[in-house]
Every structure is written in C-alpha cells, then in structure tokens.
Amino acid sequence: MLDVQSVSKLEASPQGDVVAAVRTLAARELSSLVNTIDVDGHYPEAQMRAFGRLGAYAQHLPGYSPSVDLVTAIQAMAAAGEHCLSTSFCMWCQDALGWYIYASDNQHLRTTIGPQIASGAVLGGTALSNPMKSLFGIEPMRLKGRRGDGGYIVKGLLPYVSNLGADHYFGAIFEVEEGGKTRNVMAVIPCAAAGVTLADNAKFTALDGTRTFAVQMRDVVVPEEWVLADPVDPFIKRIRAGFILLQAGMAFGLIRDCLRLIEQCKGPLGHVNKYLDVQAEPLAEQLAGMEAEVARLAATPFEDDLGYWRAVIEARLAAGDASVAAAHAAMLHCGARGYVAGAAAQRRLREAYFVAIVTPATKQLRKMLADMAH
Ligand SMILES: Cc1cc2nc3c(=O)[nH]c(=O)nc-3n(C[C@H](O)[C@H](O)[C@H](O)COP(=O)(O)OP(=O)(O)OC[C@H]3O[C@@H](n4cnc5c(N)ncnc54)[C@H](O)[C@@H]3O)c2cc1C
Numbered sequence: 606m607l608d609v610q611s612v613s614k615l616e617a618s619p620q621g622d623v624v625a626a627v628r629t630l631a632a633r634e635l636s637s638l639v640n641t642i643d644v645d646g647h648y649p650e651a652q653m654r655a656f657g658r659l660g661a662y663a664q665h666l667p668g669y670s671p672s673v674d675l676v677t678a679i680q681a682m683a684a685a686g687e688h689c690l691s692t693s694f695c696m697w698c699q700d701a702l703g704w705y706i707y708a709s710d711n712q713h714l715r716t717t718i719g720p721q722i723a724s725g726a727v728l729g730g731t732a733l734s735n736p737m738k739s740l741f742g743i744e745p746m747r748l749k750g751r752r753g754d755g756g757y758i759v760k761g762l763l764p765y766v767s768n769l770g771a772d773h774y775f776g777a778i779f780e781v782e783e784g785g786k787t788r789n790v791m792a793v794i795p796c797a798a799a800g801v802t803l804a805d806n807a808k809f810t811a812l813d814g815t816r817t818f819a820v821q822m823r824d825v826v827v828p829e830e831w832v833l834a835d836p837v838d839p840f841i842k843r844i845r846a847g848f849i850l851l852q853a854g855m856a857f858g859l860i861r862d863c864l865r866l867i868e869q870c871k872g873p874l875g876h877v878n879k880y881l882d883v884q885a886e887p888l889a890e891q892l893a894g895m896e897a898e899v900a901r902l903a904a905t906p907f908e909d910d911l912g913y914w915r916a917v918i919e920a921r922l923a924a925g926d927a928s929v930a931a932a933h934a935a936m937l938h939c940g941a942r943g944y945v946a947g948a949a950a951q952r953r954l955r956e957a958y959f960v961a962i963v964t965p966a967t968k969q970l971r972k973m974l975a976d977m978a979h
Pocket residue numbers: 698730731732733734735738744764765766767768809811812813815817962963964966969
C-alpha cells in the first residue's frame with residue numbers, strides 16, 4: 606500500500622506541527638462536511654478560522670513569521686485539500702491576502718488587519734485574476750481609479766472573488782490615468798467599504814462553498830493607508846512567484862486523495878483495474894517530484910531571475926495538468942461507485958478542473974511560456 610499521507614518531511618519539524626494539526630482537524634471536521642460544502646455551497650467558515658488559530662496562514666509571511674516558509678503554508682493547504690478543494694482554495698485566498706500585506710511596506714496594514722489575517726480572526730481574498738490576465742495581455746483592467754482626497758476613488762466590476770463576506774477584505778488592483786499615462790495601483794479593500802456590493806450570482810459546478818461573489822465597486826474611496834503598492838509593477842514581481850507556488854497546495858491535496866481512491870479500489874477491483882493506463886505508482890512518483898520541485902522553488906520566492914520565473918510557471922502548469930489527470934484516473938479506477946451522487950471520485954473530477962482554470966489558467970500559463978520563447 607502506498608503511504609500517500611506521509612509525503613512531507615516537514616512533519617518532523619515544528620512547522621510540521623502546524624501541518625499535522627491542520628491534518629487532524631481536517632480529517633475530523635471536513636470529511637463529514639465536504640458534501641454539504643460541495644452540494645449546498647456551505648462555506649466552511651468555522652474550519653477556516655480554526656486553521657488560522659493553528660497557524661496555517663502565518664508561516665509564509667515576511668516579517669511576521671521568523672522565516673518565509675511557503676512550504677508549510679502549502680502543506681497545510683494540501684492537508685485540508687485531501688478532503689475538500691473548496692476549503693483548500695479558501696485557504697489559498699487567505700494566504701495570498703496575507704502575502705500581499707506582509708510583502709508590502711505598508712506599516713498600517715501590517716500592524717492593523719495583518720496579524721488578524723495571519724491568525725484567521727479576519728478572513729479575506731484576492732481579486733487578482735483580472736489584473737494577472739491584463740498584465741499578460743489577455744484582457745483590459747476592470748477596475749479604474751482616479752485621485753481623490755487622501756487616496757483614490759475606484760469603480761468597476763469583478764465577476765468572481767472568493768472567501769468574502771460582510772466583514773472580509775480583499776486585495777485588488779486598479780488602473781489610474783494621470784498626466785496622460787496609465788499605471789496600476791494595488792490596495793486592500795474592506796468588503797464593508799461604502800460603495801462595495803457583493804452579488805451571489807453564480808452556482809458553480811464545484812467550489813460552490815467558497816463564498817465567491819461578483820464584486821461591484823461604485824466610487825469606493827481607497828485611502829492611502831490601504832495602498833499596498835503605487836505603482837504596482839515592482840511589487841507584482843515581488844509577489845508573483847509566491848502567489849503561484851502557494852496554489853500547489855490545492856493540487857497536492859487533491860492528488861493525494863485521488864491516489865487514496867485508486868488504492869481503495871485495488872482490493873475489490875484490482876484484477877481489472879490493473880489494465881488501466883494510469884496506475885497509482887507513477888502518479889505518486891510524479892506527485893513526489895512536483896512536491897520536491899515546488900519546495901525548491903518556494904525556498905527563494907523573491908528571486909527575479911527569468912529562469913526561476915519560468916520554472917515557477919512550469920511547476921504551476923504541471924500542478925493543473927496532474928490534478929486533472931489524477932482525478933480522471935481515480936474516476937476510471939472507481940467506476941460506478943465513483944459515479945454515484947455524493948461519491949468522492951466524481952467530486953474530485955469536478956474540483957480538479959478548477960486547479961487548471963483558476964488564474965493563472967492552463968491557457969494563460971501556456972501563453973506566458975510561449976511569450977517567453979520570443
Ligand atoms: C469558483 C471560482 C472562484 C473564483 N475565485 C476567484 C477569486 O477569488 N479571485 C479572482 O480574482 N478570480 C477568481 N475566479 C476567476 C478565475 O481565477 C479565472 O479568472 C476564471 O476562472 C476565468 O479564467 P480564464 O483565464 O479561463 O478566463 P476565461 O474563462 O477565458 O474568461 C475570460 C473573461 O470572461 C470573464 N467571464 C467568464 N465567465 C463569465 C461570466 N459568467 N460572467 C461574466 N464574466 C465572465 C472572465 O472573468 C474573464 O474576464 C474564480 C472563478 C471561479 C470559477
């Protein structure tokens with residue numbers, strides 16, 4: 606039997622305590638809640654806050670944590686993701702928001718909401734899909750800002766932003782036109798700010814428990830003290846590798862569970878499943894390789910070398926591809942027992958596509974690699 610649970614050396618270290626504690630809580634609480642999250646769109650708020658109290662969102666924050674330990678953040682996310690990708694994605698949203706604040710020089714945010722985001726007392730997310738696509742020439746910026754008293758006035762609509770609620774916060778980027786030039790500015794926005802409305806427009810095929818809203822901003826006043834970076838370009842270079850590498854936690858947890866499903870079927874169905882093209886052993890080897898590569902890259906998240914950046918993009922592409930491949934394999938191994946409503950295999954298959962379509966989506970990653978070749 607493959608020991609797909611014991612993948613991280615970290616668990617022998619103090620940071621490993623965080624991962625082990627998240628794993629224990631996730632096994633106890635998420636495993637029984639996952640179908641309610643998946644089918645009814647239940648948002649696992651209590652578990653999100655509990656993971657924060659265990660330190661899941663604090664380890665990777667520069668200046669807050671003694672080391673910039675992305676691997677623990679990734680492995681904590683993976684431990685929850687072994688049960689539920691919605692929860693794992695919400696953890697990424699939270700991790701990304703903390704990452705922006707502590708990678709910035711904004712002392713106000715670092716000393717006010719920063720520690721509360723690190724502990725899960727305050728929750729929030731990131732509205733960076735549109736700017737990430739815009740920066741790589743895929744679509745125009747959706748948020749526009751202009752100078753106002755002591756800051757900016759921002760308006761626009763973002764179709765999907767997750768891990769939100771009335772008292773949550775999100776990181777956003779808006780375009781400012783000044784003196785005949787445009788630049789982008791990044792800030793943290795409270796959902797409670799005047800002019801912000803959250804609309805629950807869509808029911809998703811999976812990930813519906815992520816409190817994903819369309820966010821409308823109607824002349825929202827963004828004071829200087831909420832601004833993370835102005836202009837944003839050097840800051841994007843600083844945060845981009847961490848933003849992407851942290852997403853690996855979603856893939857690792859999901860793939861581990863797919864391996865578990867394949868192993869579970871070996872007893873009753875191994876005599877016929879052995880004819881399937883994809884077996885657990887090569888998948889597990891691929892997972893171990895991806896974990897090692899992500900750990901290597903995560904050790905230096907502020908590196909600005911182009912070869913490093915390319916390797917981050919390739920690792921992210923591999924994570925999306927492998928998630929879909931592992932979930933597809935798990936579905937074939939499980940057969941009809943995986944196809945009934947409520948079965949893990951069919952949910953994992955739906956969830957896996959999210960890893961491949963959340964920004965940066967597979968198609969964007971392939972465009973980025975193609976652009977680099979020129
Ligand atoms: C469940 C879920 C949660 C998400 N959470 C976040 C989040 O927290 N933060 C964030 O920034 N992004 C979030 N997104 C957006 C996600 O990261 C991708 O940007 C999105 O899936 C589309 O990416 P794409 O590159 O495939 O673009 P494409 O699918 O090619 O889309 C191109 C454009 O069309 C827009 N679009 C697509 N469908 C619709 C629609 N029904 N109505 C209006 N516009 C539409 C897209 O936003 C995009 O601007 C979420 C998406 C989903 C499905």
